[in-house]
Amino acid sequence: MSDTETQTTDETQTTETKTKVFFGVSLELAGKTISLDPKNDINEIKEKGIEVELPAGERVYLGTVGTSFNTILQTLGAVDEDKRASFLNEDGTLNTEELPDITVLQNAANLLVEAGLYVDEFHVRIPGSTANQTVTDQTTSEETTVVKKDKTAYTVGLSAEWQDDAGQLIDGLDLKLRGIYFKISNEE
Structure with a gap:
């Protein structure tokens, strides 16, 4: 991608064009490629x-x-690599033994594991190595340069959605759950 900047000086009336060059990355999450814009x-x-x-x-x-679900949580460091959510079997189906024996809750959990999973938000920031900040001490008026060392930050927003009448939790009640959204972030 490129962006063009135009500068004009009063003395010479010449125009200088500066081309900017950007590069992004493509990451893999749960076996799918996600291309991120720089x-x-x-x-x-x-x-x-x-x-x-x-x-x-x-x-x-x-x-x-x-x-x-388990692959994403492991990739993002939310659970250890050798652990998985106990309510899921290895094939991605619901492990009903891990849930209370409440029909509505088990129906909702079944809907959740069968829902389509989407990445709706993905942001990564890796700080620069020379980002310095000048700080003035109010008592002595001395300026000090502080090297700002931010950590690598990320935010990933995921949604789970289903279609048709799959979200009907209670028969006879016009209340449907269409999906959920959750976010994992270490940004402040």
Whole structure:
């Protein structure tokens, strides 16, 4: 991608064009490729770092919640690699022994593991190595340069949705659950 900037000086009335170059990344999550849009010009990476995100309005289908949930939690560090959600069997189906014997709750849990899973938000920020900040001490008026060392930050927003009447939780009641949304983030 490129963006063009135009500058005009009063003395010479010449126009200088500066072309910016951006690069993004493609990541794999639960076996699906997610292409992330760059926010910083490559000439700014040393100072500003790398920042990429899922383009606005774009979403990526990952499969069903049952087949993808454990892989995503492990990838994002929410659970250890050798652990999985106890309410799921290895094939992604519901392990009903881990839930209370309440029909409505088990119906809702079955709907959840069969729902389609989508990535709706994905943002990664890796800080630059030379991002310095000048701080003035109010008592002595001395300026000090502080090296700002932010951590790598991420946010991933996922939604689970189903179609038709699959969200009918209680027969005879016009109350349907269409989906859920959850977010995992270490950004402040």
